[in-house]
Amino acid sequence: MNKFATSQIRNVCLLGHGGSGKTSLAEAMLFLSKATDRLGKPSEGNTVCDYDTEEIKRGFSIQSAVAPAIWKGVKINILDTPGYLDFVGEVKQCIRAADAALIVVDGKAGVEVGAQLAWEYATEAGLPKSIFINKFDDPECRFRKIFEQLREAFGKRICPLFIPMVENGAVTGFLNLIDLKTRVFNKDGTYDEGLIPDEFKDDVDTYRDMLLEAIAETSDELMEKYFAGEEITREEAVEAIHQGIIDGSICPVICGSAGKMWGVATLLDTINESYPRHTAKKVEKNVDGDVVAIDKEAAEPAIFVFKTVADSFGKQTFFKVMSGNLNNTMSLKNLRSGAVEKFGHIYEVRGKKTVEVDSLACGDIGMIQKLNDTATNDTLTNLDMKPYRMTEYPEPYMTMAIRPKSKGDEDKIASGINRLRDEDKTINFENNAETKQLLISGLGDIHLDIITTRLKARNNVDVELTKPKIAYRETIKKRIQVEGKHKKQSGGHGQYGHVKITFSPGEADGLTFTESVVGGAVPKNFFPAVEKGLVEAMQKGVLAGYPMVNLAADLYDGSYHDVDSSEMAFKLAANLAYKELVKANPVLLEPVGELKVTVPDDIVGDVIGDLNKRRGRVLGMDHIPGKKGYQILDAEVPQSEMTDYPIALRAMSQGKGTFGYRFVRYEEVPANIAQKIIAEAGTEE
Numbered sequence: 001m002n003k004f005a006t007s008q009i010r011n012v013c014l015l016g017h018g019g020s021g022k023t024s025l026a027e028a029m030l031f032l033s034k035a036t037d038r039l040g041k042p043s044e045g046n047t048v049c050d051y052d053t054e055e056i057k058r059g060f061s062i063q064s065a066v067a068p069a070i071w072k073g074v075k076i077n078i079l080d081t082p083g084y085l086d087f088v089g090e091v092k093q094c095i096r097a098a099d100a101a102l103i104v105v106d107g108k109a110g111v112e113v114g115a116q117l118a119w120e121y122a123t124e125a126g127l128p129k130s131i132f133i134n135k136f137d138d139p140e141c142r143f144r145k146i147f148e149q150l151r152e153a154f155g156k157r158i159c160p161l162f163i164p165m166v167e168n169g170a171v172t173g174f175l176n177l178i179d180l181k182t183r184v185f186n187k188d189g190t191y192d193e194g195l196i197p198d199e200f201k202d203d204v205d206t207y208r209d210m211l212l213e214a215i216a217e218t219s220d221e222l223m224e225k226y227f228a229g230e231e232i233t234r235e236e237a238v239e240a241i242h243q244g245i246i247d248g249s250i251c252p253v254i255c256g257s258a259g260k261m262w263g264v265a266t267l268l269d270t271i272n273e274s275y276p277r278h279t280a281k282k283v284e285k286n287v288d289g290d291v292v293a294i295d296k297e298a299a300e301p302a303i304f305v306f307k308t309v310a311d312s313f314g315k316q317t318f319f320k321v322m323s324g325n326l327n328n329t330m331s332l333k334n335l336r337s338g339a340v341e342k343f344g345h346i347y348e349v350r351g352k353k354t355v356e357v358d359s360l361a362c363g364d365i366g367m368i369q370k371l372n373d374t375a376t377n378d379t380l381t382n383l384d385m386k387p388y389r390m391t392e393y394p395e396p397y398m399t400m401a402i403r404p405k406s407k408g409d410e411d412k413i414a415s416g417i418n419r420l421r422d423e424d425k426t427i428n429f430e431n432n433a434e435t436k437q438l439l440i441s442g443l444g445d446i447h448l449d450i451i452t453t454r455l456k457a458r459n460n461v462d463v464e465l466t467k468p469k470i471a472y473r474e475t476i477k478k479r480i481q482v483e484g485k486h487k488k489q490s491g492g493h494g495q496y497g498h499v500k501i502t503f504s505p506g507e508a509d510g511l512t513f514t515e516s517v518v519g520g521a522v523p524k525n526f527f528p529a530v531e532k533g534l535v536e537a538m539q540k541g542v543l544a545g546y547p548m549v550n551l552a553a554d555l556y557d558g559s560y561h562d563v564d565s566s567e568m569a570f571k572l573a574a575n576l577a578y579k580e581l582v583k584a585n586p587v588l589l590e591p592v593g594e595l596k597v598t599v600p601d602d603i604v605g606d607v608i609g610d611l612n613k614r615r616g617r618v619l620g621m622d623h624i625p626g627k628k629g630y631q632i633l634d635a636e637v638p639q640s641e642m643t644d645y646p647i648a649l650r651a652m653s654q655g656k657g658t659f660g661y662r663f664v665r666y667e668e669v670p671a672n673i674a675q676k677i678i679a680e681a682g683t684e685e
Contacts, residue, residue, distance in 0.1 A: 004074075004075040006279055006363045006364075007277055009077065009361065009363045010074060010076045010077065010100070010275045010276075011077045011097060011098045011100070012076060012077065012078055012098060012100050012271060013079040013081060013094045013097075013122075013127070014078065014080050014102050015081055015091065015114075015115075015122065016118055017105075017106065017109070017113060017114025017115055018082070018114060019083065020106040020112070020115070021135060021259075022081065022083065022104045023042050024041065024258040024259060025132060025134060025264070026078045027041070027047050027049070028259075028264045029069050029071075029078060030067055030350075032189050032261055032264050032265060032268065035067070035070065035350065041259075042061075045057075045059070048067050048350060048353075049067055049080040051065070051351050054453055054454070061080065062082055062084070064082065065080045066318065066349050066350070066365055067349075068348060068350060072268075076268070079098055081094050085117075085655050086442070086444035086446045086447035086450075088121075088426070089393045089424060089425055089426035089443070091121060092392065092394075093306045094306070094307070096125070096304075096306050096391040097318075099127070099128075099275070099277065099278050099280070099281075099363070100271075100275045101118065101121075101122035101127045101129045101130070103131045104131075105134065105146065105150070106135055107138060108138055108140050108141055110146055111149040111153050114655070115153075117656070128248060129248070130251055130252045130270070131158070131252070132253075132254050132256065132263075132267060133254070133255035134256065134258050135259070136171055136255045137171055137257040137259070137260050137262060150253065156213075157250055158251050158253060159211055159214040159244070159250045159251060160210055160252075161176075161178060161241075161253060161270065162177065162183070162253075162255060162256075162266060163203065163255070165184075172184060173185060174262070176266075177204065178237050179234065180204070181194060181195065182194045182195065182197075183266065187260075189261025190265065211237075214249070215232060216232075218243050218249060219243075222240055238274060242273065242276075246276045254270060278320075278362060279294050279296055279363065285389040286385070286388055286389060287389060288386060292323075292385065292388070294322065294323055294362070295362075296361070296362035296363070298362075299324065300324055301323060301324035301325055301326040302323040302324060302379065302381035302385065302388075303320065303321050303380050303381065304319060304320050304379055304388045305318065305319045305374060305375065305377060305378045305379075306391065307423075310419050310423045311458060314369055314370060315422070316349075316367050316368075316369055317374055318365065318367050319365070320364070321360050321361065321362050321363060323383075324362060325360070325361050325362060326359060326360045327358060327359035328343055328345060328346050328358055328359065332382060333380065333382055334374050334378055334379075335378070335380070335385075335387045337373045337374070341368075341371050341374055341380060345368065346368050347366060347367045347369075348360075376422075376425060377391055391425075394443060394658075396441040396442045396443050397441065397642070397646050398441060398443060398448060398647070399441040399643070400439070400441075400467065400468060401435075401437040401439055401465065401467065402438050402463050402465055403437070403438060403464060403466070404461055404462065404463055409462075410438065412459050413461055413463060414431075415459070416454075417440065417451070417455070419458070420454060420455075424451075426442065427451065428442075429441075432471075434547075435470075437468060440465070444646055445647060452465065468643070470591065470639055470640045472546040472669070473546055473547055473548070473588075473590075474543050474547065474587070475548065475551065475586070475589055476503060476581055476585060477505060477585040477586075478505075478584045479504040480503055480580070480581075480584045481501070481556075482577050483499060483577060484497075484498070484499050484501070484573040484575065484580070485497070485573060485576065486498075489564075494563075496560065497558075497568075497571075497572060498522075498560065498573055499522065499573045499574055499577055500555070501553050502556055503552070503553055503581055504552045505551075506551045507552075510551075511534055511552075513530075513552075513553050514553070515527050515555045516555070521559055522558040522559070523560060523565075526565065529567035529568070529574070530555055531553075532571060532574075533570065533571030533572065533573070533574030533578075534574050536575070537574065537578040542578075542579065542582045543582075543586050543674075544678045546588070548581075549666070587668050588668070589668055590638050590639065590640060590666065590667060590669045591640075591665075592664055592666065593639055593642070593661050593662055593663045594634070594635075594636055594661070594662055595611075595616065595634075595635045595636065595642075595660075596659060596660045596661075598627075598630055598631070598633075598659065599630065599631060599653050599656065599657040600629055600630055603652055604631055606652050607633060607649070610648060611633075611635050611637060614645075615670075616636065616638075617637075618635045619635060620634045621633045638667075645661075646659075
């Protein structure tokens with residue numbers, strides 16, 4: 001196994017819309033670099049990066065994968081990510097480990113939402129970006145149209161390096177704007193170079209001027225050359241593109257066909273020559289946001305865990321060497337747990353295949369097995385430092401109740417989901433004591449479907465998902481005076497308790513209990529029993545059996561028996577009085593939350609209309625500083641109306657919309673809706 005220095009390592013994250021061809025491009029890069037001996041296809045289920053059973057069955061990526069390719073002495077760690085929004089957690093963790101982002105765009109479909117989101121994710125992470133326009137062998141592709149879309153979406157930093165050579169409506173090769181030569185591709189992905197024919201000179205001049213303008217802006221010296229009409233050498237151009245990629249002033253565009261391997265060698269050359277190494281950014285950030293110097297020669301290594309796989313074969317911990325060099329004689333301390341972990345066996349991973357290595361240089365990516373006290377987002381080092389900045393995952397709001405199809409499998413569900421949560425930080429799991437349901441939350445319906453499928457495959461437990469119950473409450477709106485008398489004679493000592501209570505709406509959440517009894521009608525030693533009886537009774541309301549809240553009770557009169565009265569008798573009497581609350585205009589209350597929705601300007605009206613249908617109240621809206629073309633809406637929406645909101649918002653916004661939701665308070669349910677809830681509660685009893 002070859003050893004690679006930091007200067008020979010590139011970490012590239014493939015991003016883009018679902019179906020744009022990220023996995024196919026990774027496959028082509030691996031095959032062309034001879035990392036594999038065959039060109040796999042996602043449709044045939046034989047690719048390196050889509051090796052999970054569910055990925056093979058469904059025909060698309062659902063998890064990220066690492067696959068290194070060696071090209072002209074440089075190790076390129078390819079980080080292939082899913083395109084579907086349900087698996088954005090996988091995308092975020094690969095972005096955290098990458099040093100550059102390659103956004104794959106479908107040449108037929110154009111700039112889709114997934115490409116725009118990929119740009120946002122990479123920009124937020126401070127990653128250099130480039131674009132590969134895929135499927136350019138298709139006659140329906142039009143480079144000019146796609147390029148204009150890219151410039152409109154991302155600005156003038158979009159810089160062409162290669163443009164297609166189209167003859168008689170078909171792509172026959174590519175025009176190299178740096179070397180001013182043609183590249184005509186062979187069946188094996190290699191290419192032959194030649195001079196540019198005269199009929200393409202106008203196109204070349206147009207796009208080359210864009211390239212030179214972008215290059216010139218990287219330095220004053222090149223700017224002077226550009227305006228003076230002097231020739232910019234190939235070496236100067238390559239170095240300028242390299243610097244422009246690093247500082248974000250240039251986003252190079254390459255086009256090709258992953259399926260035919262057209263343009264893939266060109267892409268690999270560009271990654272080799274122009275993509276940054278890990279040390280290019282010079283610093284990382286810790287959990288407090290402070291900078292931490294990247295020192296490839298540090299005496300002790302520091303690693304960051306960006307991904308965990310916890311399947312039936314055991315636990316695999318994927319990490320990046322952030323500083324120093326790691327070898328298999330070392331032990332490192334986990335800065336979160338304090339555990340000391342031995343790195344006796346470290347691996348390089350290509351899809352599902354592993355190769356043991358002795359060491360990894362600063363910036364490289366590796367895997368270690370069976371680290372029981374280490375999880376995703378952990379930092380391991382013997383240095384005196386704070387942990388590295390963690391990956392921030394989206395909050396899962398798609399919540400369903402989950403239950404086993406066979407009785408007694410609840411423990412299997414809990415243990416299985418906890419293992420899944422080790423590898424997927426966008427899963428939430430809760431045992432709701434009030435509704436007596438197990439609740440599972442994910443990023444969408446496909447995500448939840450994958451979770452249930454994996455529970456079956458890994459833990460042999462069949463489950464079904466149902467709509468979660470809402471934790472309603474009950475209260476009263478009217479003041480009434482009632483009495484409750486418990487009297488029972490069954491031989492010997494009897495039971496006797498008699499209370500008169502004034503019930504009224506209370507200020508506190510629970511019970512506000514007072515006593516205004518005079519003359520000893522009810523002895524003081526029975527007051528606690530009356531209060532306790534009411535508290536216990538309030539666990540079930542008089543309308544639909546939901547807990548009673550905001551209740552004030554004043555014990556103002558009653559009677560007792562010297563022999564037959566007891567605490568139990570007065571508890572039962574209080575319970576009888578409580579049942580009279582059905583006369584106090586009881587109402588149903590529902591949880592209402594604050595919703596903050598971030599959406600593009602052009603669909604604000606649609607979102608407001610949808611919120612109105614969900615009984616929501618829009619409180620205000622405002623533009624977001626630094627995010628042009630987006631607004632944030634503040635609203636209050638009942639929790640019962642939010643069950644399918646993740647799917648609805650995604651459909652309305654084509655995936656561009658995001659939201660956050662938190663419980664605020666309880667409010668009265670409208671009468672017509674309350675009747676349905678009460679009727680449903682009656683059928684469940």
